[in-house]
Amino acid sequence: MKCKHCSANFRGEVREVIGKKEDYFRVLTDMGKNGVGEIYFSGGEPLLLDSLFDVIKFGKENNIIMTTGTNGAILDEEKVKRLKEAGVDKVFVSLDSYEEEKHDFLRNGKVFKKAVKGIEYLKEYGIYTRVDSVIWKGNYEDLDNFVNFCQKLGVDEITFAWTMKVGRAIENDEVLPPKSAYFKVGEKLKELKRKYNLPKISFHRFEYLNKEECRDCPGGRKIFYISSAGKISPCFWINTLLPDFFTEKNIFEEKISNLFQDKKIKKFVEMEKKRYKYFGSGCPTMCLMENNKFNSKDPLLINS
Ligand code: SF4
Secondary structure, eight states: OOOTTOOSOOOSOOOOOOOOHHHHHHHHHHHHHTTOOEEEEOSSOGGGOTTHHHHHHHHHHTTOEEEEEEOSTTOOHHHHHHHHHHTOOEEEEEOOOSSHHHHHHHHTSSOHHHHHHHHHHHHHTTOEEEEEEEEOTTTTTOHHHHHHHHHHHTOSEEEEEEOOSOGGGTTTGGGSOOGGGHHHHHHHHHHHHHHOSSSEEEEESOGGGOTTSOOSOOBTTTBOEEOTTSBEESOHHHHHHOGGGSOSSBTTTSOHHHHHTOHHHHHHHHHHHHHHHHHOSSOHHHHHHHHSOSSSOOGGGTTO
8 A cells, every 4th residue: 555644665665574483483582581561563564464463472472462553454354363363462453534535545545444344353353453543634623523433433542643744745745734733633632532431542742742641752762663674773753764773783683682772772862861851851753853953842842
């Protein structure tokens, strides 16, 4: 698929996923021993990887919470059954509108019906289901109806994320929500969170709404991103703008404990500590993207 807002700088080439199933098992054992609590598989499309189900099962046997995302395009009953048998903890399905036409427009393909059917299967098999939705031009004024739709589907959680101008969204900037609507949307999300017990409402890039929570960047300390080539960076988002922060070695060549302490990761953490000291909490990716410099104040927090 070629989603119009996709953050990956993907232009249609197939990126090779390296490593055999046995290599993954070895790495998962190492991760389990080194305190990795949760693994989330994101896209491309994780369900295209046939070894995913065995990897999830093995991760669970090593006491790791195993979660996968999917765009829902191939989420049929057989895949849902295999996810259940593997013991997956949560499945995150992308859904960006309750209107078929709008969702398919953003996703650049006829996937709405398949994603909705996939969600129904997930609920039928008793799997925790989160809908991941970007806030974009086609839905930012109509979030009530969307939440209602998801409630009827029985989803457990919805996570909203403000669409960022990275990857394919640079050339398709007509899908971006107007920046002037950011704080109004934030207020709406707060209202929805108060109103609904289920689905649980959560959000990304609205850190100012989580006043009680830590607003420091967790990249390179609490979360890490592993690329399809097995290299580690502090966060997926920062990697789209600063690819230099990838480790030189990959998870198949080096122990995970060493990679977490790699000089590139440490450099990022030091840079962020300095940024935080002068400019306060916020997301360094947002600073880079909107202010063109890492050392600056997160523009989305300025009015908070
Ligand atoms: S760079 Fe931004 S998105 Fe990435 S971990 Fe830090 S705060 Fe989160």
